[in-house]
Amino acid sequence: MLRLIVKIFVFFGIFFWVVRPSFAVEPGISIANILNGVWKYNTQSIFDFGNSVSNIWPKDNKVLTLNSNSGQRPIDLSNIEEINVILAQNKQFLEKLSPKPVVKDLNLDPKALKLTEKLEQTKTAAANIYSGIQNLKSRYLLLSQKWNNLTESEVRSELTTLSSIFTQNTTQKDLGILATAEWLKASWDHSIMVNLVDETQVIQSQIENLLNDVITSGKTSDSSALDPTFTHINKLDQIIGTSLAQATDLSLFGFIRKTFDQIATFDKQSLEATRLLTEINDDPTKDLTIAIDRLKGEILGTNLLPNANLFLSATVYSHSATNKVLGLLALVNSNKIRLAGGTGQIINNIWIEEGNVIFKIMASNPSRTQIQTANIKYLLPTELKQEQILSHSPELAIGTDANENAQVASGEILLSPLETRVFSVEVEDIWTFNPGEIENLKSQVNLLIETIQNTAGYTKGDALKNDILSTLNKILQKHQQSITPESRIVSFRETSLALNEIEQKVSSLKSLALESHNTGSVLGMFTKTQAVSLRGFIILIFASLVFMTIYLKAIKSDFVVRKAPLKITPAPQTNIQYHFQEKSRPKLNQITKIMIITLISGGIGSVGASLAIKSTSIPPKGPSPINTSTKVLGSSTEASVKEFPYQVNLIPPKVGTIPVRNSPSITSPQIRSLNESKSVSVFKKVDQWVMIMSQEDSSQNSGWWINDFYIEKN
Structure with a gap:
């Protein structure tokens, strides 16, 4: 028995010498303080561990409080589903909005030609007129030369053909010369187009008059009647010009x-x-x-x-x-x-x-x-x-x-x-991203990454973080490259879709953090703990196994020593009562040892778990950060925070205004702007967004949400 007690003291000496660095705490924090702060040993015991876990991380209305170099900030993990619904609605709105024009002329004729299309049609029309006039000119000249050799019916037929050149040919797609000239006049406000139509009408009219004269009076003896019309044909030819014309030519x-x-x-x-x-x-x-x-x-x-x-x-x-x-x-x-x-x-x-x-x-x-x-x-x-x-x-x-x-x-x-x-x-300019809001989003991402360090989800979270930060930088760069207000509006719509995807990835990070801190086991709850605390848990488990091995070996050795003399020297009949006491004493000793071991193991587990839990809430060296969460992680007491509603002062940006949105998202529609520094009431807070509209007005509007970047920090 004495040897067993010596072994126990030696074991605990070695154990605490090894474990001490792993459970190192800040100066001034003692084991008693840890037990008092976490387990409240004056009212709780090791058997209340389940209640303690529930107090540390309950299901509803809890905020994960982080320790970081920038101070202690809360991340609300209880509204992920609400945020996801908002992001899905924003995405649908942005997808419908993105392809729409910035402005639209409702009186614009959808059939109106674009300038390039109009020019191409003008070139085609000019080529058709040129071709028609050359055909008219050559046929008219041939008619004049053969006038004396043609019969009256042949002259009537030729004049009818020449007249048809000016009218629409129903068997062909192209319009006649007159219709083409009139289209050019209606399309272009220029004197050349006016002269083109005038000469075309004169020629058509003269040819029709010649045809009527032949029909009523017959064919004349000479072709001099054709000369006035031929003069106008030559003039029309000059008005049209050729495809080799220069910009200075009046054609x-x-x-x-x-x-x-x-x-x-x-x-x-x-x-x-x-x-x-x-x-x-x-x-x-x-x-x-x-x-x-x-x-x-x-x-x-x-x-x-x-x-x-x-x-x-x-x-x-x-x-x-x-x-x-x-x-x-x-x-x-x-x-x-x-x-x-x-x-x-x-x-x-x-x-x-x-x-x-x-x-x-x-x-x-x-x-x-x-x-x-x-x-x-x-x-x-x-x-x-x-x-x-x-x-x-x-x-x-x-x-x-x-x-x-x-x-x-x-x-x-x-x-x-x-x-x-x-x-x-x-x-109002509602098509701009404030750099402060973007930086706030980056800070939220960095804080979320801190919560999943040393967890199975860290690799996935780190990849999401790198993707988010890279995309944010590209969004800002693209938005800054917009040189006109119209291109900036188009860019804002496009990048808002990308920003909506980023917010969905941030929501995924929050889900990872929630999963890492709500698994229901000690290691699951406290995967955020430092590596040294985790090492302490491992040493604790290993030490318990070693201690149990020593104990079992001691019991086995004691059993062998007591059992051997019974086989060699049977007890005398006169000492039955004495041997009955010797036989009962080992059972009593075993029960006593088991109780001692149970208490010691429970104590070790209590101290180890307390140290691990307490290590998650020990602030970093330097000034003590202010806790702004509704509950402090690792405590069941209420934190000293302001209750809703409370007053804050707005800080407008040096350039622009404070965008007010209809929901807590940077891609939510902006419903108005604030441009003056004043005090407002905060009724709700979601991540880095605060609602500054009273609950009574929520029936008419879902709320006035602004980024806490524009709020004066106390």
Whole structure:
């Protein structure tokens, strides 16, 4: 028995000497403090372990509290399903939104030709007219030469054939010369087209008159009656020209060459404007005044619209170099629309400038003689709400299109001949990502990774983290490369889809963290513990096995020693009572030893588990972080936190406003903006989002959610 006691003391000496470094704690924290903080030994015992586990990690309304170099921050793992529903709804909205145009002209004829299509059809029409006139000219000349040898019926037949060249041939796809000329006149506002139609009509009329004369009076003796018509045919031939014509030639083919050159000039000016916008975007401080003025002179020199100065008129934000270039670019595009439109047709165009976001709408009457009404009806971006429209020109009305479920700017504007007017609609800029919100998302990812370190899910989580951070950087880079407000809106829609996928991956990380900390076993619950604590558990288990082996060996050895004398020397009959006591004593000793071992093992397990649990809540060296969670991991007591609702101060960004969303997600639709520093009430918090609308208003709106990046930290 004495040897067994010695072995036990030696074993515990070695055990605590080995285990001590693994369970090292901060100075000032004793075993008694650990037991008092975790097990509350004055009210609980080792048999209350199940209740302690339940207190540490209950099923509902718990927050995982992290220890990190940046301080202690809570991560709510109880609303994963709610967040997933929100993300799924956002994804459906974004997928429908992405392919839609930024703005849409509801009065635009879907059959209207684009400029390139119109030019190609013009080239085809010119080739057909040229071919028809050459055919007419050669046949008419041949008729004149053979006039005296032809019979009256042959002359009537030939004149009928020549007249048909000007009318539509029902057996062929191509139109006649007159119909083609009239299409060109309707498509292009130029004197050449007018002369082309006039000469064509004169020739057709004279040929029909000759035919009527032959039918009524018969064939004349000579061909002199054909001479006036032949003169007009030659004049029409000159108006058409040839495909080798130069841009300076006053002919149909010369006009086509000039128009192609003009479009090439417009394209060159657009490229130069785009280059300047790129330079401004890369370096906003760079002075590009000279380059902008030079481009302005070039564009005004080739302008086809009246009152072009309105594109550069002074507005609140016109001092911006970006807006000056955007105005010049809009003037170039409006000239292209002018070329693509029909003769005398009202020209409408819309472009976007910076300020907040300003939609500029232009209406121009190119007619020199007629007063016309411009019917303006533009569909604004679908995600824009009526409350986000800050101001608009009084000539315009803002309404809602029921079919498109979007805001519409409309109006009927009376325009005098050669009059151009420009109107505006200013809205909030809801198409931008605040870097602070992105950084908040990155911080959440990093904190989640901390919770699954040293777990089976860490490899998967680390891969998700790298993918998330890489995609976030690409999103910011792509958004920064957008040089015009329109391209920025398109980029925002596209990257919002990518950001929605990122939020889903963050939700997957939260699921990993929840799975790692809610497995129901000690090791499962505390997979977040440091490697040294885990090593302590391993040593504890190993030591228990060693101790049990020593104990069993001691019992076996004691049994052999007691059993051997009984076989050699039987006990005398007179000592029956004594031997009965010797036989009963080993059983009593065994029971006593088992109880002692049970108590010792329980004590060791209690101390080991306490140390492991306590190690998860020991703060890092340095200033003590503030615990902001509703419950502290490893304690069943309430933390000293503010109860909802509580007051906070808003901190607007230096540039832009605070976006207010309808749900706790960076890809949720923005319903309005806040731009002033004031105190608000917080009614709910989900991750890095807080709801600042009262619960009574939730029936009309799902809530006003803002990122806690805009909240003053206490």
